[in-house]
Amino acid sequence: MTTRGKLVLGVLLATLLYFGINKLVxxxxxxxxxxxxxxxxxxxxxxxxxxxxxxxxxxxxxxLPSETPAGKGSPLVWEVMAWNSQMAGMLANGGxxxxxxxxxxxxxxxMQIVRxxxxxxxxxxxxxxxxxxxxxxxxxxxxxxxxxDGLPAFSAVQPQLEKAGTxxxxxxxxxxxxxxxxxxxxxxxxxxxxxxxxxxxxxCYLRDGDQNIALKWCxxxxxxxxxxxxxxxxxxxxxxxxxxxxxxxxxxxxxxxEQRVKVVKxxxxxxxxxxxxxxxxxxTPGDVNxxxxxxxxxxxxxxxxxxxxxxxxxxxxxRWYDAHPKEVxxxxxxxxxxxDQVKSHPExxxxxxxxxxxxxxxxxxxxxxxxxxxKGVSEADRNGEVVELGGSKAFNFxxxxxxxxxxxxxxxxxxxxxKTFGDVQHQLYPKELPSYVPLDQMLDLAPLRKxxxxxxxxxxxxxxxxxxxxxxxxxxxxxxxxxxxxxHTGQRTFTPAAEQQLDQLFNDLVVAGRLKVAVHxxxxxxxxxxxxQQLSQDRAEAVRQWLEQRSASAFPAGRVQTYAxxxxxxxxxxxTPEGKARNRxxxxxxxx
Amino acid sequence: MKSLFLPxxxxxxxxxxxxxxxxAGLLLLLWLFYPLQLFPSLGDxxxxxxxxxxxxxxxxxxWASMTTxxxxxxxxxVLALLISYLTALPFFRPLAYAASKMRYLTLTGLTFFVALLxxxxxxxxxxxxxxATTVYLVTGMTAVxxxxxxxxxxxxxxLGLGEWRSFWEVVVLGKLADMLEVVRQNFAIIxxxxxxxxxxxxxxxxxxLLLYKQNRYLHLDGVVAIQLVILAAxxxxxxxFGLLRRVFFPYASLAAAR
Numbered sequence: 010m011t012t013r014g015k016l017v018l019g020v021l022l023a024t025l026l027y028f029g030i031n032k033l034v035x036x037x038x039x040x041x042x043x044x045x046x047x048x049x050x051x052x053x054x055x056x057x058x059x060x061x062x063x064x065x066x067x068x069x070x071x072x073l074p075s076e077t078p079a080g081k082g083s084p085l086v087w088e089v090m091a092w093n094s095q096m097a098g099m100l101a102n103g104g105x106x107x108x109x110x111x112x113x114x115x116x117x118x119x120m121q122i123v124r125x126x127x128x129x130x131x132x133x134x135x136x137x138x139x140x141x142x143x144x145x146x147x148x149x150x151x152x153x154x155x156x157x158d159g160l161p162a163f164s165a166v167q168p169q170l171e172k173a174g175t176x177x178x179x180x181x182x183x184x185x186x187x188x189x190x191x192x193x194x195x196x197x198x199x200x201x202x203x204x205x206x207x208x209x210x211x212x213c214y215l216r217d218g219d220q221n222i223a224l225k226w227c228x229x230x231x232x233x234x235x236x237x238x239x240x241x242x243x244x245x246x247x248x249x250x251x252x253x254x255x256x257x258x259x260x261x262x263x264x265x266x267e268q269r270v271k272v273v274k275x276x277x278x279x280x281x282x283x284x285x286x287x288x289x290x291x292x293t294p295g296d297v298n299x300x301x302x303x304x305x306x307x308x309x310x311x312x313x314x315x316x317x318x319x320x321x322x323x324x325x326x327x328r329w330y331d332a333h334p335k336e337v338x339x340x341x342x343x344x345x346x347x348x349d350q351v352k353s354h355p356e357x358x359x360x361x362x363x364x365x366x367x368x369x370x371x372x373x374x375x376x377x378x379x380x381x382x383x384k385g386v387s388e389a390d391r392n393g394e395v396v397e398l399g400g401s402k403a404f405n406f407x408x409x410x411x412x413x414x415x416x417x418x419x420x421x422x423x424x425x426x427x428k429t430f431g432d433v434q435h436q437l438y439p440k441e442l443p444s445y446v447p448l449d450q451m452l453d454l455a456p457l458r459k460x461x462x463x464x465x466x467x468x469x470x471x472x473x474x475x476x477x478x479x480x481x482x483x484x485x486x487x488x489x490x491x492x493x494x495x496x497h498t499g500q501r502t503f504t505p506a507a508e509q510q511l512d513q514l515f516n517d518l519v520v521a522g523r524l525k526v527a528v529h530x531x532x533x534x535x536x537x538x539x540x541x542q543q544l545s546q547d548r549a550e551a552v553r554q555w556l557e558q559r560s561a562s563a564f565p566a567g568r569v570q571t572y573a574x575x576x577x578x579x580x581x582x583x584x585t586p587e588g589k590a591r592n593r594x595x596x597x598x599x600x601x
Numbered sequence: 602m603k604s605l606f607l608p609x610x611x612x613x614x615x616x617x618x619x620x621x622x623x624x625a626g627l628l629l630l631l632w633l634f635y636p637l638q639l640f641p642s643l644g645d646x647x648x649x650x651x652x653x654x655x656x657x658x659x660x661x662x663x664w665a666s667m668t669t670x671x672x673x674x675x676x677x678x679v680l681a682l683l684i685s686y687l688t689a690l691p692f693f694r695p696l697a698y699a700a701s702k703m704r705y706l707t708l709t710g711l712t713f714f715v716a717l718l719x720x721x722x723x724x725x726x727x728x729x730x731x732x733a734t735t736v737y738l739v740t741g742m743t744a745v746x747x748x749x750x751x752x753x754x755x756x757x758x759x760l761g762l763g764e765w766r767s768f769w770e771v772v773v774l775g776k777l778a779d780m781l782e783v784v785r786q787n788f789a790i791i792x793x794x795x796x797x798x799x800x801x802x803x804x805x806x807x808x809x810l811l812l813y814k815q816n817r818y819l820h821l822d823g824v825v826a827i828q829l830v831i832l833a834a835x836x837x838x839x840x841x842f843g844l845l846r847r848v849f850f851p852y853a854s855l856a857a858a859r
Contacts, residue, residue, distance in 0.1 A: 015848055027668075034664045132819060136639065165818040172639055215803075216817065239806045250803035259713065267722040267804040283721070284804065440657055441818045 046275030047233040047245035068349040074103030074111035082119035084149035091369040093383040093401035094185035094321040100361040101347035112346040116339030122368045132166040139173040139326045150329035156218040157320040161431030161445035175328040181457040182341040187319035189400025192311035193223045195288035203230035212249040212260040213290035223290040226310045229488030236437040241269040258295035260286040262303045293399045304391030316523035348405035349470045407472035418561035425516045486600035494595045501547035526569045529596040533589035534576040546573035641822035649822035666807040670791045673730035681738035704736040722802035741783035778853035785842035
């Protein structure tokens with residue numbers, strides 16, 4: 010055969026092969042990709058607690074730590090991201106390496122703080138540390154700090170640790186939390202009309218805390234979300250994957266479209282559509298970049314609202330934890346001492362910010378930068394819209410008792426956060442996260458209880474308590490959603506089926522700790538108007554009482570308000586039994 | 602048997618095939634019976650492979666990546682051939698020199714500018730892949746061209762061909778087989794970059810994205826399974842290129858030592 014002949018034959022064969030395979034792949038006859046339908050997340054519960062009141066028990070200013078390394082004590086390494094919630098830990102250490110006069114040195118610890126922004130590297134380091142500890146028990150222990158709502162996904166490292174003969178263990182003490190800096194930014198109209206977000210796309214680093222904020226907001230507003238980042242569902246909120254939180258902001262700033270397959274009710278329509286980022290879930294300085302380079306987005310919701318979503322959780326290996334009870338106690342004590350200092354004294358906070366700067370090592374970001382965004386600031390964006398940027402909080406000992414539910418009338422807020430976001434991530438990504446480690450396998454509150462007993466009766470600085478004024482109505486709502494809480498006909502008592510709904514509602518409200526809760530009662534049109542008015546009032550009250558009884562700390566007086574509407578605001582015609590059932594409802598509005 | 606350990610020996614085909622199969626088998630047995638502490642076992646990897654294929658669309662994703670890779674390779678080959686043939690003209694030599702040196706550039710950050718220039722995520726992916734492949738291809742192809750000996754050119758001239766014609770016969774047509782070899786060798790670059798590129802724009806899927814997701818949740822068995830699939834795809838690709846070379850340039854390997 011001539012070369013030309015071969016060429017023609019070759020091209021012919023290649024073309025046939027290409028279109029053949031293409032047809033085969035697209036037909037889905039051989040290997041079908043599991044179809045993903047958009048999901049309505051039943052509820053994302055964020056426990057609620059502390060707000061912003063100043064502590065009134067004066068903790069005297071302790072001498073600040075020196076800059077000379079202590080050079081002795083049990084060795085320890087703490088891997089952290091550049092995250093402001095760690096101010097108390099920074100002060101406790103006195104520098105990147107424990108210094109003389111620091112509270113950690115006083116506890117006989119010698120800790121090296123290392124910046125590590127890569128979660129996969131953190132996981133690998135934990136496994137390596139477990140192996141090293143196995144061959145040499147003198148190896149320094151490794152602590153890793155991650156976002157509390159991200160722990161279920163992080164716990165994917167558990168099988169690897171089990172192979173190394175150990176497991177994950179939580180230090181039952183948190184140094185602080187994100188308080189505003191993690192957020193969902195979107196068009197202003199979403200504030201008044203969340204439904205406007207349907208068919209829109211949020212850019213974010215998927216399967217992480219920032220996406221969790223967006224997911225919670227969608228759940229709170231009853232919006233479906235499309236878990237498949239390669240398709241577009243016009244009836245759900247879609248996501249655009251970014252490789253990190255800064256790239257997420259970049260996707261919005263550049264505004265270039267991505268092509269996707271349109272999906273309706275889980276069915277692939279085969280139609281290709283162009284999708285751009287309409288909103289972004291990110292954190293500082295991603296929000297700063299958006300404000301300065303493009304503008305046009307406002308804060309829809311942030312960790313200031315969902316104030317319990319992101320505590321800083323430290324994990325280590327069970328192997329180290331079990332062998333070092335004294336060190337664990339010393340660590341918690343040192344962090345508690347420093348937490349009070351950072352919270353009460355500007356000098357201590359400013360020193361902690363300087364230490365942060367030297368640990369994080371960004372040449373262009375001095376201590377003043379970290380201090381500024383720890384407190385949080387309001388700045389005008391390119392279009393003159395005011396955007397709130399940054400915001401974190403340090404915890405003291407009493408804050409921790411509240412977080413883990415050891416205070417009076419308290420709930421384990423962190424347990425609610427962990428379960429909530431573990432379930433959400435599992436529901437959205439069943440293939441990637443088929444299961445997550447139950448919290449009680451990793452969390453042991455005994456050390457915290459022991460310290461609590463030790464300090465009982467002593468003069469402890471109180472936890473921050475959010476104050477809610479009973480007569481202060483919600484001015485800016487964050488979410489509005491109808492809850493199908495069933496009552497016995499004509500009565501104010503719950504049916505057994507309602508309990509499950511109430512549990513979910515409870516968890517949801519706990520995460521959104523800083524938001525006020527308005528309970529709106531509605532009835533159908535059966536019976537006379539006055540009686541319906543009273544019934545709707547009674548039912549709203551019943552929900553309020555249930556919540557307050559369940560946790561006095563999460564629902565302090567004034568947080569929950571009730572409103573009665575009788576049969577005046579039906580959402581469906583009262584002509585059918587289904588319509589009536591839909592009208593007998595309780596609506597929950599969260600807001601500031 | 603002895604010939605297996607002799608320099609430059611040519612053992613019988615069957616002996617050689619048996620030996621290779623034995624080596625592979627030994628490796629598999631080692632993996633099966635002496636699992637490492639953290640490395641996933643063979644059983645786990647096979648199970649993950651089955652699951653990825655049946656429920657997570659491994660094959661369609663592989664095909665999506667393969668077509669992207671082939672598209673990029675096609676464009677890069679045309680571009681690189683053009684640039685390297687142009688080096689025959691002194692005017693264009695700096696261009697080839699610069700293009701070849703650009704393989705030292707790292708792609709981080711560059712994607713931002715590319716995104717500003719083109720209109721969609723798919724184009725960004727293609728441009729980044731095409732760019733990276735082109736610079737490697739240019740390097741290899743110019744080396745092939747520069748390897749043209751004086752003897753080859755003189756031979757053409759003595760046949761009475763002009764400079765342009767000699768260039769066409771000796772360099773363009775005469776080196777096509779070697780160019781194909783350069784393309785084959787550098788195709789691997791695309792596969793090493795595919796994960797990076799596919800995670801930049803995740804909406805189009807691809808095997809790189811699947812790999813990234815497996816790694817994100819530390820499903821190491823899935824990671825190994827996908828890596829093996831990529832390895833197999835690469836080997837198949839190498840074979841096809843070898844086949845093309847044998848079909849279209851049957852004389853190209855005449856001079857090779859056997």
